[in-house]
Amino acid sequence: MGYIQKKRVAAKLRDFHRTVKRNNGHIGTAPRIIDLSYDNRCNFHCQHCFTNAPKGVNAEKHIPLEKLAGIADEADELGFYEFDLQGGELLIDPELFFRLTETIGTERFYTYLTTNGYFLDEKMSKRLASAGIDRVSVSVDGMDAHQHDAFRGKKGAYDRAIRALEYVRDAGMEACMNITVGHYNIFSDELRRQLAFCSEKGFSSVLNAAVPAGCWKGQYEVMLTEEDRRHLGELRKEFPNATRDIWNPFDRNQEALLGCNAGNILYITPWGDVLPCPFLHIKVGNVYVLSLKEILDRAFSISWFSEYSEKCLAGEDEVFVRNFLSGDITTENPAELMELFGTKGTV
């Protein structure tokens, strides 16, 4: 599958491409991804969970489907071309999940499911493909099954994750391994082996920068340094199937940067709060109070988000993290945008 199989996605991707081209290869304020955390029910006990799903926090909260239909309509009109459905673990309740895909209208978005893969068998992968899912993303912590299972708090998690990705690939969807990279593993042989494994298997991989939040709160040493970022650039050239949101996907030389996607991504919590990315726990607005357009405008009124940043603010910019993310904030208790930045960060 690709972006151009769906006509509406092709049209929006073309607009995005034009905007980026006009903006010297930078993302600017172009809408890109809606990350919807539908609910927080989960069968795993991941040590680093930033939504506190293992504790059952907010497990029963969710935005009603009628409300989500309107949000998806507006996201489409604004030009968002990717829609990421995540939890918790959404395949706990597959019938609800497929009602969700019908509600948002998968034909309008490059739609992906972020899952732990535990419930994803061959039959389910075919059903996902039929429902218009383009990509399935599964987080995998290295190449050691025991370590992955221990970290995820579930025996058999690793084997099921890899099998799930194989089923997804075989069903014709993009099988994507989410890999967290930080100062602690960027030069490791294991990371290189993991990326090579993805290439051999026909999986793509998304590299997410480790952020000093959740269980890593205050641990700035996990963040990528300048030297680490240079090395990531080398890995990008060596493994073209690996991507990061911050990298310019249109650059065949595998060098150019779009810039941090904060604000270009809107992460919506089960209770309607909107954050400028899943890892920046800053409340830009709430979908019960403001339209997506108003929320987007609020986000881009902050120069940190509207202006080009060559660093991922959450995982690479220590100055930003120390200044704005060091308080006692979580997805459930995010910082308020204007209280945090005041007029200092306003364009």
Added chain:
Amino acid sequence: MTNREKYENAFSEALGIEPAQAKGLEYQGIQEWDSIGHMELVSALEDAFGIEMETDDIVDFSSYDKGIEILSKYGVVI
């Protein structure tokens, strides 16, 4: 430069291949011609011929040969 040369140069520029390799190519037939490369190709063709392709044509542009047929709709004869 002939239109054929401009056409093949657009493939070369967008997909990072030699112009001579363009003939006979199909969408997703090589790693470089994925959906992202496709957008670069459309953009390169629009710049080369001063046209603006409709979304239906972007979606239908499935091969080197099909592209020639589509461009004829815009008065570009390869």
